[in-house]
């Protein structure tokens with residue numbers, strides 16, 4: 001059908017801008033997405049049942065689908081099959097960040113023309129986004145309930161999709177996994193982490209990690225940096241290993257299994273003409289939390305996440321102090337305020353990184369922000385901001401009494 005007719009009243013433009021909105025939302029929030037462009041929806045309660053039977057819209061061979069990238073396909077698409085595709089998108093990693101169109105394998109032209117106008121209003125693309133990269137194999141129920149909510153959220157204006165979805169749930173057989181075309185519409189939202197490249201913290205991160213980034217207001221436009229592992233054994237605090245929450249009682253198998261602190265070192269620091277942008281990354285913690293620190297079953301307790309943040313920011317202060325030579329004699333740094341936003345469940349047994357940024361220093365007050373995110377930077381589990389205050393040691397003791 002000519003584009004001009006299909007796009008009457010700007011329908012296709014509206015769909016396109018909807019897709020763009022979903023993509024940019026995903027890019028900014030660490031979700032992945034699948035965009036399905038089904039053909040005209042047929043079958044189910046919203047197509048005249050007699051016609052559907054007459055033209056054998058339901059069942060049998062009409063369950064076959066053709067999946068292709070772009071918009072090359074013309075034809076119709078069964079509602080229940082489309083709904084199943086939605087479900088499969090939630091389950092299959094192959095469907096992350098892809099855009100594809102989907103049509104009935106044997107769409108007869110008679111059926112297509114007879115159903116025209118009956119279901120056209122319902123033939124909207126389904127946009128879904130959901131927190132990706134959660135370990136979907138574990139805690140299937142939890143993930144499923146998230147998925148179900150997401151579906152409901154995104155389909156409240158399209159009840160027919162929900163009806164079809166629930167009826168097709170049971171015989172889902174994952175045909176999309178093998179049918180998703182390899183050349184789906186080029187989608188590259190992996191540049192969402194604007195501050196760091198994503199290669200830096202793979203598994204088995206070495207003691208020193210190199211990287212570089214663009215820094216728009218620097219003299220030569222480029223900052224070279226590397227991360228250097230900080231060794232807790234070097235810290236002049238005997239309590240660090242024994243009674244320190246993380247390195248003491250909460251350390252071990254099933255508990256906090258890794259907490260490697262890396263200090264970021266910008267090698268351009270010696271060039272004073274380079275003004276570093278704020279907020280600037282100070283510290284990255286490469287961590288793993290075991291399966292015994294949960295709140296809900298399988299989900300790491302938010303209090304533990306807050307602890308991990310607080311500690312990371314404490315180390316960031318140490319890095320800042322080493323860089324800026326803050327005079328802290330007779331002073332001790334303490335957390336005055338810590339705010340945490342939990343964005344996606346952080347599952348037990350997960351690995352992740354915390355990136356800490358220095359926002360501002362005002363006298364004794366130091367403001368940090370931080371993110372707990374997957375190593376590839378695609379999922380943000382939590383964000384935090386804090387105020388640390390340099391307090392006089394003797395004054396702190398006075399308050400104790």
Ligand SMILES: CCCCCCCC/C=C\CCCCCCCC(=O)SCCNC(=O)CCNC(=O)[C@H](O)C(C)(C)COP(=O)(O)OP(=O)(O)OC[C@H]1O[C@@H](n2cnc3c(N)ncnc32)[C@H](O)[C@@H]1OP(=O)(O)O
Pocket residue numbers: 230231234235310311313314315318333334335336337363364365387389390391392395396
């Ligand atoms: C080779 C390798 C070497 C590596 C070395 C690495 C070493 C790293 C090692 C290990 C890292 C460990 C990291 C641990 C991290 C954990 C930290 C914690 O969890 S600390 C425990 C929890 N926090 C407390 O217990 C504080 C209790 N609170 C207090 O003591 C006071 O309230 C305090 C000190 C925060 C402020 O009391 P005031 O009397 O000194 O000062 P006032 O005048 O009240 O506040 C100063 C300014 O701050 C603002 N302020 C204070 N509290 C605020 C709040 N909650 N929200 C907003 N503003 C606040 C005030 O409005 C004031 O601002 P205006 O100067 O007027 O502009």
